[in-house]
Amino acid sequence: MSQGPLSVPLARHLLDRDADARSRDGLLDQLLGDPGTRVIAVHKGRALMTGADAVPALALLAPDAAVGAEQYLYLGRTTVDHGVDHGVDHAVGTVRVPRGTPLVAAIVGDTLAAAIEPDAAAWMALRAAAPLLSDSDAGLFAEIVAIANWHGTHGYCPRCGTATEPQQAGWVRHCPKDDIDIFPRTDPAVIVLITDADDRVLLGSNANWTPGRYSLLAGFVEPGESLEHAVIREMKEEAGVDVVDPLYRGSQPWPFPASIMLGFHARLSADQAPESVVPDGVEIVDLRWLSREQLASPGAGVLLPGAASIARALLEDWYGGAIPDHGGRW
Structure with missing residues (x-):
């Protein structure tokens, strides 16, 4: 197990979120009226992509390319020269977007999406795109999906049921009846790489997955609970595993729909036999202890987590490098 920094695709972020600007009156109108602003179009959770040589990148559009969007979200300002500016026409130019450029997400409906780009293949989902994107694009896409998912599920006040109104450039929903502001939520979950005395790793198969899919065990943190206790409790509940020495390794936003995954390494208690x-039997239906050799073997019959996940990052951190995908990924 490496003790160096854990490299996780969706945890890579190179953006100044510029939170102080969100409360400025008329901010979105001002930004959308500025030709220097760049807009990222998102349709049903898929972002518009472009790229040379089959390497995708978020398409950065001029503001007038997404007029009539269902909702706009201010993302922040670039902190590095960012991507290729394709303006309204994706084939135009190769001008790089300079540092400090404001970025706005435009959530678009079917008609506008078809007008912007009718080719469905140009719109990619986060899971598929994240391993292929640059650090800045991967972080941006995760931010967009997370905040868009929150808007999609929090249209009404939890106190009185009144329809809420987006404010602060998309980062607050306001209840006009109770006069309260409702802020985006993130649900913390722990995900744990467990090893035994022989340095084998424990993988589990979820009841909702097709046979052959395996990953690390995970679960949500309960109210009033520390992360370390959540590790111990969840592993016991899901697999009857007594773990010790939970060690935090890194985190990853996982907006499916609204989680942050907190990665840990823990060891099987010396008092418990791996077998x-x-x-x-409800959430987890199968468990397997695998050595590095077994995990990399074509005969293991294990479909491993995809490259966009912290589960994959934790596994490859333990493995010591890239794991051959003889069984494929999911």
Whole structure:
């Protein structure tokens, strides 16, 4: 197990979120009226992509390319020269977007999406795109999906049921009846790489997955609970595993729909035999202890987590490098 920094695709972020500007009156109108602003179009959770040599990048559009969007979200300002500016026409120019450029997400409906780009293949989902994107694009896309998902599920006040109104450039929803502001939420979950005395890793298969899919065990943090206790409790509940020495390794936003995954490494207690672990039969239906050699073997029959996930990052951190995908990824 490496003790160096954990490299996780969706945790890469190179943006000044410029939170102080969000409360400025008329901010979105001002930004959308500025030809220097760049807009990222998103349709049903898929962002418009462009790129040379089959390497995707977020398409950065001029503001008038997305007039009539269902909602706009101010993302912040670039902190590095960012991407290729394709203006309204994706084939135009190769001018790089300079540092400090304001970025706005435009959530578009079917008609506008078709007008911007009718080729469905040009719109990519976060899971598929994240491993291929630059650090800045991966972080941006995760931010967009997370805040858009929140808007999609929090249209009404939790106190009185009144329809809420987006404010502060998309970062607040306001209840006009109770006069309260409702802020985006993130649900913390722990995900744990467990090893035994022989340095084998424990993988589990979820009841909702197709046979052959395996990943690390994970679960949500409960109210009033520390992260370390959540690790111990969740592993016991899901697999009957007594773990010790939970060590935090890194985190990753996981907006499916609204989580942040907190990665840990923990060891099986010396008082427990590896063979005694038992899946709960409800969420986890199978458990396997695998050595590095077994995990990399074509005969293992294990579909591993995709490259966009912190589960994959934790596994490859333990493995010591890229794991061959003989069984494929999911």
